[in-house]
Amino acid sequence: MEIEKITKQDYKEKTAPYRAWLNSISIPVALIVLFIAVFFGFTVNAAGMIIFVFAIITHVNYKKIQAPKICHVAPILYYVYNVLSVFYVMSLIAHPEVNLTAAILSLINFALLILVIAFYFVAAQAIKKQFPRMKEDYNEAVQAYKGKK
Template sequence: MEREKMTKQAYKEKTAPYRAWLNSISIPVALIVLFIAVFLGLTVNAAGMIIFVFAIITHVNYKKIQAPKICHVAPILYYVYNVVSVFYVMSLIVYPQVNIVSALLSLTNLVLLILVIAFYFVAAQAIKKQFPRMKEDYNEAVQAYKGKK
């Protein structure tokens, strides 16, 4: 009996929910690791940009799989977090000594980061609820696609 062959497009569509769920778990974990690394004084040059790119990809994937609206909150908050970060860095460059503006921006960033992490986990839960068979579908799609090669 020959396995059913799967096109690359069908493979991408079938595996999209699982990949979106996986990113919804990976991004907040990466943000936590990045925050701890920065807090410990480690230099992490491109890590923030890589996470940001994954957030954009994940946001696009949410639209493709028609994820619940709550899933879109985390990426949007992450975009706001990054904009506030730019203003925070600019305030530190203009006024290197501690001032009220940089302190407020720093506190705002911390609150936004906590919300981003929480909403990514909420998004992961919402995707899991919407696609209860996503892992099985993913495994079946991988097997069907590999059978093609």
């Protein structure tokens, strides 16, 4: 059976829901791993920035696939988390001794991180519900695109 060949643009469109779903799963898992690594004293300088870039890409993909509005909550909360992290670090630099502001910002950031992780999993479920055949569509698009080359 001959597989119909598709263009690169069609390939991107057909694989977008699966890629958005995959990012919705991988971002919170990466955040959990990063948090655990930092908790145990490992320094992971670029990992946070890489996850942030993936969050932006995922947010753009949500827009492209017209994902449910609930999907946009996680990236927005993640942006807020990163902005608050800047203020947290600034308060630590300004007052290296333990201070109330740093403690409050730390608790708020931790709560936001938990919400970000939860909402990414909610987004993954919403995408799965909206695109029940996304995995099959992805596999078919990959085969059709590879057949083109």
